[in-house]
Amino acid sequence: MASPAPWKQLLLTALDSNSHLKHANFIQIATVGFNGKPSNRTVVFRGFSGNSDKFQINTDLRTNKVEDIKHCPFAEVCWYFTETWEQFRINGKIDIIDGLNSSPLKLQQRETAWFESSLKSRSQYLGNAPGFPSIYDETSMKQTNLNPSTGPVDAFCLLVFDPEKVDYLNLKSNNRVVFTVSKPQSEGCKNWISKNINP
Amino acid sequence: MASPAPWKQLLLTALDSNSHLKHANFIQIATVGFNGKPSNRTVVFRGFSGNSDKFQINTDLRTNKVEDIKHCPFAEVCWYFTETWEQFRINGKIDIIDGLNSSPLKLQQRETAWFESSLKSRSQYLGNAPGFPSIYDETSMKQTNLNPSTGPVDAFCLLVFDPEKVDYLNLKSNNRVVFTVSKPQSEGCKNWISKNINP
Numbered sequence: 001m002a003s004p005a006p007w008k009q010l011l012l013t014a015l016d017s018n019s020h021l022k023h024a025n026f027i028q029i030a031t032v033g034f035n036g037k038p039s040n041r042t043v044v045f046r047g048f049s050g051n052s053d054k055f056q057i058n059t060d061l062r063t064n065k066v067e068d069i070k071h072c073p074f075a076e077v078c079w080y081f082t083e084t085w086e087q088f089r090i091n092g093k094i095d096i097i098d099g100l101n102s103s104p105l106k107l108q109q110r111e112t113a114w115f116e117s118s119l120k121s122r123s124q125y126l127g128n129a130p131g132f133p134s135i136y137d138e139t140s141m142k143q144t145n146l147n148p149s150t151g152p153v154d155a156f157c158l159l160v161f162d163p164e165k166v167d168y169l170n171l172k173s174n175n176r177v178v179f180t181v182s183k184p185q186s187e188g189c190k191n192w193i194s195k196n197i198n199p
Numbered sequence: 200m201a202s203p204a205p206w207k208q209l210l211l212t213a214l215d216s217n218s219h220l221k222h223a224n225f226i227q228i229a230t231v232g233f234n235g236k237p238s239n240r241t242v243v244f245r246g247f248s249g250n251s252d253k254f255q256i257n258t259d260l261r262t263n264k265v266e267d268i269k270h271c272p273f274a275e276v277c278w279y280f281t282e283t284w285e286q287f288r289i290n291g292k293i294d295i296i297d298g299l300n301s302s303p304l305k306l307q308q309r310e311t312a313w314f315e316s317s318l319k320s321r322s323q324y325l326g327n328a329p330g331f332p333s334i335y336d337e338t339s340m341k342q343t344n345l346n347p348s349t350g351p352v353d354a355f356c357l358l359v360f361d362p363e364k365v366d367y368l369n370l371k372s373n374n375r376v377v378f379t380v381s382k383p384q385s386e387g388c389k390n391w392i393s394k395n396i397n398p
Contacts, residue, residue: 021281022281023279023281026279026281028227028229028239028277028279029239030227030229030237030238030239030275031237032231032235032236032237036231036235036271036273037231037271037273037275037290038229038230038231038237038273038274038275039229039275039288039290040227040228040229040239040275040276040277040288041277041286041288042277042279042286072235072236074235074236074237075237076229076236076237076238076239077239078227078239078240078241080222080225080227080241082220082221082222082281087240087241089238089239089240091236091238127397128397129397130396130397130398131396131397132396132397133394133395133396133397134375134395134396134397176333195332196332196333197329197330197331197332197333198326198327198328198329198330198331198332198333199329
């Protein structure tokens with residue numbers, strides 16, 4: 001059993017200190033598109049996968065970000081905590097888990113994520129394709145008819161983000177620490193090392 | 200004279216409605232590194248360049264982001280306003296203005312940006328190189344000795360970000376509008392078109 005990543009406690013403490021703010025779990029995630037240009041958008045941190053240091057993010061399979069990630073699985077999350085003035089820049093790789101995934105374990109993980117979402121969140125996946133021109137029609141009415149026991153719909157996609165480097169900056173104390181994985185991973189084990197760097 | 204970009208008033212209104220929050224002008228900017236992977240970090244919006252729709256950002260020439268931008272000048276800013284629940288995703292191109300720039304006009308712009316910064320902000324550029332291992336030494340003491348009339352130091356760099364696409368999302372009204380430049384630019388003129396899209 002791997003010991004917890006050394007930055008995880010820092011992050012959990014920041015989350016706790018900022019938990020009175022609705023936006024405390026809003027993170028910005030950067031990816032690279034087919035054209036080689038960066039994209040950046042706000043998504044919601046949905047907690048860690050079990051006891052690991054991997055993040056869960058829910059998304060609509062029809063968004064551009066899924067295409068971006070299929071093309072280039074690397075991402076950098078920027079998480080700024082507005083109350084405590086702490087920034088975490090987290091670089092890592094993303095695994096896309098949609099309804100066609102071949103792993104029964106991952107499909108189970110996706111189903112759990114679905115049922116952990118509010119009914120309001122789930123109903124968004126029944127709406128029109130995000131990013132397409134708005135046309136008011138009856139399909140948008142489907143949103144009200146979601147059965148609470150219905151499993152994940154096709155558009156529901158779980159993203160699992162696996163951190164490989166964390167750059168922590170505290171603007172109050174002016175401390176900056178970078179955490180990196182020192183050795184190649186073996187069986188999910190990571191050996192993290194930390195270094196103080198200039199802010 | 201070009202008319203103002205149609206998204207600019209939306210942004211100015213959001214800035215005004217959120218202006219009581221210290222972090223209202225903190226934005227996340229994504230770039231692509233030499234390795235083709237994305238980077239993402241918080242920077243401070245320093246206002247528009249004159250009457251244009253270009254953003255100004257101050258940075259240290261010694262940061263990785265400057266290298267990233269030299270390699271690939273494209274960036275996407277993600278700006279989330281925590282009070283009004285509005286997100287602006289702004290895609291564009293960055294111009295780097297350091298002390299070796301060949302344009303006298305740009306050098307003047309950089310000097311103005313320097314003097315518009317607080318003394319505390321300016322003194323950061325006298326510190327040790329950001330991102331390098333922390334070593335306590337006397338050079339960090341230089342920060343207290345900055346003369347207010349001294350012009351920009353070598354490490355001071357002005358970034359000018361030129362928006363080409365703006366994706367606006369209002370999470371309260373659930374409205375999303377995308378603004379794009381319809382024609383190639385001629386002499387700084389841009390013709391913006393807008394379209395309502397599904398959130």
